[in-house]
Amino acid sequence: MDQNNYIFEIEDLCKYFPAGKKQVVKAVDGINLKIRKGETVGLVGESGCGKTTCGRTIIKLYEPTKGKILFEGKDVSKLHGKSLLSFKKDVQVIFQDPYASLDPRMTIGEIISEGMHVHLKISQKEMDERVADLLNKVGLNAEYANRFAHELSGGQRQRVGIARALAVEPKFIMCDEPISALDVSIQAQVVNLLIKLQKEMGLTYLFISHDLSMVKHISDRVGVMYLGSFVELASNEVLYSSPKHPYTQALISAIPEADPDYESQKERTKLEGEVPSPLNPPSGCKFRTRCKYATERCAKEVPEFREVEPNHFVACHLFDNDGKK
Template identity: 55%
Template sequence: MAVQNDTLLDINGLKMHFPVKSNGLLRRTIGAVKAVDGLSFSVKRGETLGLVGESGCGKSTTGRAILQLHRPTAGTVSFDGTDLTKLKGEAMRQMRRKVQIIFQDPYASLNPRMTVGDIVGEPIRVHGLRTGKDVRTRVEELLRVVGLNPYFINRYPHEFSGGQRQRIGIARALAVEPDFIVCDEPVSALDVSIQAQIINLLQDLQGQFGLTYLFIAHNLSVVKHISDRVAVMYLGKMVELAPSKDLYANPMHPYTQALLSAVPIPDPEVEKQRQRIILQGDVPSPLNPPTGCHFHTRCPIVIDKCKAEDPPFHDYGGGHFVACWRATESQEQMNLKLQ
């Protein structure tokens, strides 16, 4: 995947806090769920940034906040030099041509009362990209691009398999000719064999149309295959960000090490000798996150400083960022814990 040096998306201090209301008539705000709590990162034009973490860590909320489907509580989202958080009305509608999303559920994200032609053709009509018979011609072209027969244009979503429905979702995202697409766990609901087909399709489309992806997923093997860089989230914060090969070969944060230890290796002998890192306890509530490092309640190598001070997101060389007070010694210490 060829990556240029210019930045397409720049996120600075992004926060997404959902208010919690009390019961009763007055419904006062008594707290906030800190789903995303101060993210700062950038995405280069033409690259794929993988975003991983446990369920509830804020991955999907981050993607939706970037697209302004959720209006961020704080922070800026600069897309190609334009701050999306300041756009409203027609200006935001026009910007949606450039930023699109592929949803996780390929069935719930499609209107069951609309045909494939209407689903893919609607954004083309809304943005005035084609009119009359040209809309149908463009829809048929998009169906071919994503590997579907144009003959299916008059069928409904329930007449397709999960993989085919996801291809329809991809065609809909491509309909407005975007520059940036948030892939919100686009293969997690699909069979393994179909996952590979969709991943290969996304890579082919990236090369063909020069797309930039934020690829959100649970499956670290999938993320490794498609991503140029990988970011790891935990409880609303980013704990590690590095080039894909570097992160998988040299994970520096204890949480990343635990995630990677759970990825199965397709070699029985190697898998037999490998030891898992089992984290104790549950993920704390984002309504009342721990002080200091959010991971300290489950970290096997925690020290007092971790409980009191939030570690900075520091670059340890080669674009490998880690938020951990013990990043330089974490691998040695985690190995000692396993012995």
């Protein structure tokens, strides 16, 4: 595919955090990912696997320990001044917690228009009109502009968070578990709203979540993370219908089914043991301590994250021979 079709190209991305004497937590460890313009890439995995840290590092909320991040072909680490300001305008975030991410001292109108003061050269009247339009876009009345965050429900607050992210006309939005703090009845509404806005505005999403059913609904491709690294990356259809990595298989099998009869007969892949400490991960394959297929080789060699089928990448020694066990 033409390089111009990629909005982000991430190569060997690492983010390490110091933890005591000469110890580091490898929160993100060697991520390679290309995100096409207009697509949604889902990022899944257990809590603590590094999903959010990966997303925040990609958009430069965290400085990477090493690796290269290209945004529309430009090296993000070399952006300064106006080019850096332009990058911050083009890349926005919808945060996980709608209660903590909105300033309680500001009106909803002030929250949404805050970024406009920095990035858009428009009059106050135009800002007010734009705030009203954005509120309508996310399913709220224009009168909400005069309210405060504490007067809104969780779902309404998250809609405000979406409006704030859209306010500066971004190209890319990192959705950091945007539905995990919401009632189940509201989650589908928010996800459907994100899909609708993407079609209308040509947005690109990185959708981070541990809700695999919602990720399946919204994503074009899905990456599975375990202890800071990718173990599998494939299209939505392929990953959910034919998962290859044992960890992915366990995650997919845990998705609940609406049909109680089918759910009661469904076979689940159970994982033994606990997630290892990121301070002291296992040698070789990080997943080997919980994998029923683990061999001596898994303890000695780190599996290469490689393409085993067209556009289907897996990091597992089981698939070293043309994608077959």
